[in-house]
Amino acid sequence: MSDVSNLNWLKDVGIPIATFVLGFLVRMFIPTRKERFDIKAHQAKISADLLTERQEAYRRFTKALRALSLREKRKQDDLEELRSAYWDLREAADLYFAKIDMIASYIRRGDIDMRSAKQDHYDDLVRTAKKALPRYYEVIHQIAAKHNLPQSDRLDESTCRNLRLLMRESLDRDGYRDLLRTWGLEERPLE
Protein backbone atom coordinates (compact mmCIF):
# COMPACT_ATOMS: atom_id res chain seq x y z
CA MET A 1 0.00 0.00 0.00
CA SER A 2 2.76 2.33 1.02
CA ASP A 3 4.67 1.40 -2.11
CA VAL A 4 1.71 2.32 -4.28
CA SER A 5 1.23 5.69 -2.60
CA ASN A 6 4.95 6.38 -2.95
CA LEU A 7 4.69 5.59 -6.63
CA ASN A 8 1.69 7.88 -6.99
CA TRP A 9 3.50 10.64 -5.15
CA LEU A 10 6.47 10.19 -7.43
CA LYS A 11 4.22 10.36 -10.46
CA ASP A 12 2.33 13.44 -9.26
CA VAL A 13 5.20 15.46 -7.88
CA GLY A 14 8.41 13.89 -9.12
CA ILE A 15 7.65 13.96 -12.82
CA PRO A 16 6.68 17.66 -12.95
CA ILE A 17 9.75 18.55 -10.88
CA ALA A 18 12.02 16.46 -13.10
CA THR A 19 10.45 18.01 -16.21
CA PHE A 20 10.95 21.47 -14.77
CA VAL A 21 14.58 20.79 -13.88
CA LEU A 22 15.25 19.25 -17.28
CA GLY A 23 13.59 22.16 -19.03
CA PHE A 24 15.62 24.57 -16.96
CA LEU A 25 18.88 22.79 -17.81
CA VAL A 26 18.05 22.65 -21.52
CA ARG A 27 17.15 26.33 -21.45
CA MET A 28 20.43 27.15 -19.71
CA PHE A 29 22.76 25.26 -22.00
CA ILE A 30 21.07 25.22 -25.39
CA PRO A 31 20.38 28.63 -26.90
CA THR A 32 17.04 29.19 -28.59
CA ARG A 33 16.80 30.00 -32.29
CA LYS A 34 16.37 33.68 -31.50
CA GLU A 35 19.40 33.67 -29.20
CA ARG A 36 21.49 31.99 -31.88
CA PHE A 37 20.38 34.63 -34.38
CA ASP A 38 21.22 37.41 -31.90
CA ILE A 39 24.70 35.97 -31.28
CA LYS A 40 25.35 35.72 -35.03
CA ALA A 41 24.07 39.24 -35.64
CA HIS A 42 26.24 40.53 -32.80
CA GLN A 43 29.32 38.79 -34.22
CA ALA A 44 28.61 40.11 -37.72
CA LYS A 45 28.34 43.62 -36.30
CA ILE A 46 31.65 43.29 -34.44
CA SER A 47 33.26 42.09 -37.67
CA ALA A 48 31.81 44.94 -39.74
CA ASP A 49 32.87 47.51 -37.12
CA LEU A 50 36.41 46.11 -37.10
CA LEU A 51 36.46 46.28 -40.89
CA THR A 52 35.58 49.99 -40.77
CA GLU A 53 38.30 50.60 -38.16
CA ARG A 54 40.82 48.59 -40.17
CA GLN A 55 40.05 50.56 -43.34
CA GLU A 56 40.50 53.80 -41.42
CA ALA A 57 43.91 52.65 -40.09
CA TYR A 58 44.81 51.51 -43.61
CA ARG A 59 44.01 54.92 -45.11
CA ARG A 60 46.18 56.61 -42.54
CA PHE A 61 49.00 54.11 -43.11
CA THR A 62 49.01 54.48 -46.90
CA LYS A 63 48.88 58.28 -46.56
CA ALA A 64 51.98 58.17 -44.35
CA LEU A 65 53.70 55.79 -46.77
CA ARG A 66 53.03 58.14 -49.69
CA ALA A 67 54.28 61.12 -47.69
CA LEU A 68 57.60 59.43 -46.87
CA SER A 69 57.90 58.19 -50.42
CA LEU A 70 57.51 61.74 -51.76
CA ARG A 71 60.02 62.99 -49.22
CA GLU A 72 62.54 60.35 -50.30
CA LYS A 73 62.21 61.35 -53.94
CA ARG A 74 63.07 64.97 -53.26
CA LYS A 75 66.71 65.84 -53.45
CA GLN A 76 67.06 68.56 -50.84
CA ASP A 77 67.90 67.33 -47.39
CA ASP A 78 65.46 68.76 -44.87
CA LEU A 79 66.08 66.56 -41.87
CA GLU A 80 63.17 67.91 -39.81
CA GLU A 81 60.69 67.18 -42.55
CA LEU A 82 62.13 63.72 -43.06
CA ARG A 83 62.11 62.99 -39.36
CA SER A 84 58.48 64.04 -39.11
CA ALA A 85 57.43 61.88 -42.10
CA TYR A 86 59.38 58.97 -40.64
CA TRP A 87 57.69 59.17 -37.23
CA ASP A 88 54.26 59.67 -38.78
CA LEU A 89 54.80 56.47 -40.73
CA ARG A 90 56.00 54.56 -37.67
CA GLU A 91 52.92 55.67 -35.74
CA ALA A 92 50.47 54.90 -38.56
CA ALA A 93 52.08 51.49 -39.12
CA ASP A 94 51.91 50.64 -35.41
CA LEU A 95 48.22 51.51 -35.39
CA TYR A 96 47.48 49.49 -38.49
CA PHE A 97 49.36 46.39 -37.38
CA ALA A 98 47.85 46.66 -33.89
CA LYS A 99 44.41 46.68 -35.50
CA ILE A 100 45.31 43.64 -37.61
CA ASP A 101 46.57 41.85 -34.48
CA MET A 102 43.40 42.77 -32.60
CA ILE A 103 41.25 41.32 -35.38
CA ALA A 104 43.35 38.14 -35.25
CA SER A 105 42.69 37.90 -31.51
CA TYR A 106 38.93 38.32 -32.05
CA ILE A 107 38.97 35.53 -34.62
CA ARG A 108 41.04 33.25 -32.36
CA ARG A 109 38.69 33.79 -29.42
CA GLY A 110 35.64 33.10 -31.59
CA ASP A 111 34.26 36.61 -31.03
CA ILE A 112 33.86 36.85 -34.80
CA ASP A 113 32.18 33.91 -36.52
CA MET A 114 34.18 32.13 -39.21
CA ARG A 115 31.87 33.28 -42.02
CA SER A 116 32.33 36.97 -41.22
CA ALA A 117 36.03 36.44 -40.54
CA LYS A 118 36.53 34.88 -43.96
CA GLN A 119 34.46 37.49 -45.75
CA ASP A 120 35.82 40.56 -44.00
CA HIS A 121 39.34 39.85 -42.83
CA TYR A 122 41.06 36.53 -43.25
CA ASP A 123 42.69 36.94 -46.69
CA ASP A 124 43.94 40.40 -45.77
CA LEU A 125 45.42 39.03 -42.56
CA VAL A 126 47.26 36.27 -44.41
CA ARG A 127 48.68 38.71 -46.97
CA THR A 128 49.70 41.12 -44.24
CA ALA A 129 51.48 38.36 -42.36
CA LYS A 130 53.25 37.05 -45.46
CA LYS A 131 54.03 40.26 -47.33
CA ALA A 132 53.34 43.63 -45.76
CA LEU A 133 54.58 43.12 -42.20
CA PRO A 134 58.03 41.61 -42.95
CA ARG A 135 58.59 44.09 -45.78
CA TYR A 136 57.67 46.99 -43.52
CA TYR A 137 60.38 46.05 -41.02
CA GLU A 138 62.98 45.65 -43.77
CA VAL A 139 62.16 49.03 -45.30
CA ILE A 140 61.95 50.93 -42.03
CA HIS A 141 65.36 49.55 -41.00
CA GLN A 142 66.91 50.61 -44.28
CA ILE A 143 65.42 54.10 -44.09
CA ALA A 144 66.53 54.48 -40.47
CA ALA A 145 70.06 53.36 -41.30
CA LYS A 146 70.25 55.59 -44.37
CA HIS A 147 69.28 58.75 -42.48
CA ASN A 148 70.70 57.84 -39.12
CA LEU A 149 67.29 57.70 -37.42
CA PRO A 150 66.49 55.56 -34.38
CA GLN A 151 64.96 52.15 -34.99
CA SER A 152 65.07 49.71 -32.11
CA ASP A 153 62.01 47.62 -33.02
CA ARG A 154 62.53 44.38 -34.79
CA LEU A 155 60.28 41.66 -36.06
CA ASP A 156 60.34 38.96 -33.42
CA GLU A 157 57.99 36.48 -31.75
CA SER A 158 56.27 39.20 -29.74
CA THR A 159 55.36 41.19 -32.88
CA CYS A 160 51.70 40.74 -33.80
CA ARG A 161 51.58 37.65 -31.62
CA ASN A 162 47.91 36.94 -32.26
CA LEU A 163 48.40 37.23 -35.99
CA ARG A 164 51.29 34.75 -35.89
CA LEU A 165 49.31 32.33 -33.71
CA LEU A 166 46.29 32.59 -36.00
CA MET A 167 48.56 31.73 -38.93
CA ARG A 168 49.97 28.79 -36.97
CA GLU A 169 46.44 27.55 -36.35
CA SER A 170 45.14 28.05 -39.88
CA LEU A 171 48.02 27.61 -42.35
CA ASP A 172 49.34 24.16 -43.16
CA ARG A 173 52.70 23.13 -41.72
CA ASP A 174 54.75 24.21 -44.74
CA GLY A 175 52.88 27.50 -45.01
CA TYR A 176 53.61 28.33 -41.39
CA ARG A 177 57.25 27.30 -41.76
CA ASP A 178 57.60 29.64 -44.77
CA LEU A 179 56.01 32.42 -42.76
CA LEU A 180 58.49 32.00 -39.90
CA ARG A 181 61.32 32.08 -42.40
CA THR A 182 59.96 35.31 -43.94
CA TRP A 183 59.73 36.83 -40.47
CA GLY A 184 63.34 35.83 -39.80
CA LEU A 185 62.35 33.53 -36.96
CA GLU A 186 64.10 30.22 -36.97
CA GLU A 187 61.79 27.29 -36.59
CA ARG A 188 61.69 26.34 -32.97
CA PRO A 189 58.92 25.80 -30.49
CA LEU A 190 57.40 29.25 -30.10
CA GLU A 191 54.70 30.04 -27.62
Add this chain to the structure above:
Amino acid sequence: MHKLRIKYGLEFSEPTEEQARRWAIRTRELIRTGVAPEPAGDKAAREIFRTYQTRFYKAEADTIYDLLNEILGQ
Protein backbone atom coordinates in the same frame (compact mmCIF):
# COMPACT_ATOMS: atom_id res chain seq x y z
CA MET B 1 22.46 48.50 -61.36
CA HIS B 2 25.20 50.47 -63.06
CA LYS B 3 25.94 52.32 -59.84
CA LEU B 4 26.28 49.05 -57.96
CA ARG B 5 28.72 47.81 -60.59
CA ILE B 6 30.94 50.86 -60.22
CA LYS B 7 30.65 51.14 -56.46
CA TYR B 8 31.63 47.54 -55.84
CA GLY B 9 34.04 47.09 -58.74
CA LEU B 10 32.03 44.33 -60.44
CA GLU B 11 32.60 42.77 -63.83
CA PHE B 12 30.17 43.58 -66.64
CA SER B 13 28.16 40.37 -66.04
CA GLU B 14 27.02 41.61 -62.63
CA PRO B 15 24.71 42.47 -60.99
CA THR B 16 21.73 40.62 -62.36
CA GLU B 17 18.32 41.93 -61.31
CA GLU B 18 17.97 39.03 -58.92
CA GLN B 19 21.36 39.81 -57.34
CA ALA B 20 20.51 43.50 -56.98
CA ARG B 21 17.27 42.55 -55.24
CA ARG B 22 19.07 40.13 -52.88
CA TRP B 23 21.71 42.78 -52.18
CA ALA B 24 19.03 45.29 -51.15
CA ILE B 25 17.31 42.75 -48.87
CA ARG B 26 20.57 41.64 -47.25
CA THR B 27 21.70 45.24 -46.73
CA ARG B 28 18.42 46.08 -44.98
CA GLU B 29 18.79 42.96 -42.82
CA LEU B 30 22.28 43.99 -41.71
CA ILE B 31 21.17 47.55 -40.97
CA ARG B 32 18.39 46.12 -38.80
CA THR B 33 21.01 44.20 -36.78
CA GLY B 34 22.80 47.49 -36.09
CA VAL B 35 25.42 47.66 -38.85
CA ALA B 36 25.86 51.18 -40.27
CA PRO B 37 24.49 51.61 -43.84
CA GLU B 38 27.81 51.90 -45.68
CA PRO B 39 29.50 48.81 -44.14
CA ALA B 40 26.18 46.94 -44.41
CA GLY B 41 26.04 47.57 -48.18
CA ASP B 42 29.67 46.60 -48.51
CA LYS B 43 29.26 43.40 -46.54
CA ALA B 44 26.15 42.41 -48.49
CA ALA B 45 28.03 43.07 -51.75
CA ARG B 46 30.90 40.84 -50.64
CA GLU B 47 28.44 38.08 -49.89
CA ILE B 48 26.36 38.30 -53.03
CA PHE B 49 28.50 39.48 -55.97
CA ARG B 50 30.91 36.90 -57.31
CA THR B 51 33.11 39.54 -58.94
CA TYR B 52 33.15 41.95 -55.97
CA GLN B 53 36.06 44.38 -56.41
CA THR B 54 37.71 42.30 -59.12
CA ARG B 55 38.01 45.20 -61.52
CA PHE B 56 39.77 47.62 -59.22
CA TYR B 57 40.41 45.66 -56.12
CA LYS B 58 43.83 45.17 -54.74
CA ALA B 59 44.31 43.70 -51.26
CA GLU B 60 45.45 46.16 -48.61
CA ALA B 61 48.68 44.25 -48.01
CA ASP B 62 49.58 44.36 -51.72
CA THR B 63 49.19 48.13 -51.87
CA ILE B 64 51.22 48.53 -48.66
CA TYR B 65 53.91 46.27 -50.09
CA ASP B 66 54.09 48.30 -53.32
CA LEU B 67 54.24 51.61 -51.45
CA LEU B 68 57.03 50.28 -49.22
CA ASN B 69 59.03 49.34 -52.30
CA GLU B 70 58.39 52.75 -53.77
CA ILE B 71 60.00 54.36 -50.72
CA LEU B 72 63.20 52.51 -51.50
CA GLY B 73 62.87 53.49 -55.17
CA GLN B 74 62.28 49.90 -56.27
